[in-house]
Amino acid sequence: MLKKIVNLFPSDVLVKLYKLLPFSRLKNWLVYKSQDRFLVSVLGVITNEAGQLLLLKHTYRDEPWGIPGGWMELEKPEEGLAREIQEETGFIVEITGISQALFNTKPTRVDLIFKGKIVGGTFKPCTEISDFMYCDVDNWPIGLPEVQKELIKSQL
8 A cells, every 4th residue: 555655756756755754764664665575585506526416306396306495584695595405405505606586476586596516414304305316417307397407507
C-alpha cells in the first residue's frame, strides 16, 4: 500500500522530501517499506583438486543432482555459500570469486554464482542432501537438470 502511495509522487519530489526529513530511521523505514522485495541465492561451481565439479543429490527435487547453494541470510554472499555447503555436506570450501549474477523468477530472486574449491571436511548427509559426487564436464549423472548443465558450462 505504501509503495502505491509513494509511486504517486514524482521522483524529484521524493528526493527533496527525503533530504528534508530529519529522522533517518523513519526515512530508512519508508524507503524499505516502499521497495520491491526479492530473495538472494548463492550458488557455487566448486571443484576438487582434480578439477572435477562437486554435485549434490538433493532429497526434495524430482531431478535430484545439482550444484551446491542456498538462500542468503544477513551475511556476506561468500560466507553464506561457504556456510550452506558446510551445513549441508560437512565440506569446507574456499570461495575464489564471483563469476555471475542472474535475475530469475518463481520465486523472484537474484542468483549469485561463485567459483570455489574444496579445502577440507568429510561428507555427512543431512535432510536436504543425501549424497555427493565429483564429475567431469559432460559426464553428468542422470537427474542433473539441463539448466544446471548450461549454468556450469557458462562458468568454465
